[in-house]
Amino acid sequence: MNGKLYGVGLGPGDPELMTLKAARLIGAADVVAYPSLEGGASFARAIAAGVIPEGAEEIAISIPMSVKREPAQAAYDAGAADLAACLRAGKNVVVLCEGDPFFYGSFMYLFSRLSDEFDVEVVPGVTSVTACAAALRSPLSARNEVLTIIPGPMEETAMEQRIAAAQAVAVMKVGRHLPKIRRVLNRLGLMEHAGYVERATLPEQKAMPLAEAPETAPYFSMILVTKGEDPWL
Structure with a gap:
């Protein structure tokens, strides 16, 4: 049985602005994924660091900062493939999204690649x-x-x-x-x-x-x- 994919909004930066639901889902995740700047840290992970459980598998999706769409699209293709492998193995995956997942959020690109095959829940966040x-x-x-x-x-x-x-x-x-x-x-x-x-x-x-x-x-x-x-x- 496939796992479930969650796109979880974290709010604009203050960890206390995460919703109770966001914190609960992150704390129970088998896999925690998040976007990161190519060669850099992840702002989303920094927001949620206090509630990521020990032992959770982490997947950093490295996004190149380019005005051209093709490099980022390739990164989302690769990230979606990694998440799909976890979901097919029956693991629940939480994708961390600063702000709100569907408000200029990178999660929308993963959603478009995975929602036809997997059960997906989007958890809104403070914008x-x-x-x-x-x-x-x-x-x-x-x-x-x-x-x-x-x-x-x-x-x-x-x-x-x-x-x-x-x-x-x-x-x-x-x-x-x-x-x-x-x-x-x-x-x-x-x-x-x-x-x-x-x-x-x-x-x-x-x-x-x-x-x-x-x-x-x-x-x-x-x-x-x-x-x-x-x-x-």
């Missing part, structure tokens, strides 16, 4: 978007406002059009795209409505108005823009 709103002490949206989520790598003109049309905005994966995002918000006159957060919920978290933010940003950073068209005060 970085809500964590950043909490860090800024600023609601994401109110009443009938629509929240627009934009990836930082989006082309500049398209990003400007999206932000201009939006009511509330979260720009994720800021990193090296910070100067471009600043240019867009300056042209739209929205700098005073923008907040900046990096490494949300971790000890080194920084949260401040975007106008006061550093000139460079890590990959795990976000900008929230609330235009206040539907005030919540």
Whole structure:
């Protein structure tokens, strides 16, 4: 009998933001798998380290950081094959996912490769978007406002059009795209409505108005823009 595959959201970084269900499933896993940067450590494993059981088999899925899709797709093919072998052996496999598995999460690529053959359960997690709103002490949206989520790598003109049309905005994966995002918000006159957060919920978290933010940003950073068209005060 095949084992069961779990895609488990861990939240944005603070281990205390793991759900009770996530901790229970990790603690009972036969196999714990997680993405890792090619040649580097795994942020997901670091979040869950305190609840990974002794004796659990661990599988690191090394993901190359490349703008080209092919290297990452090959890595997911190899990772899925390793997980499939464990599942066919009757082992339950928990895949660790920072944030939420289906919100810009790498687990979706494993899910697409394995869900036709195996029983899969997806366990949601706290997203970085809500964590950043909490860090800024600023609601994401109110009443009938629509929240627009934009990836930082989006082309500049398209990003400007999206932000201009939006009511509330979260720009994720800021990193090296910070100067471009600043240019867009300056042209739209929205700098005073923008907040900046990096490494949300971790000890080194920084949260401040975007106008006061550093000139460079890590990959795990976000900008929230609330235009206040539907005030919540």
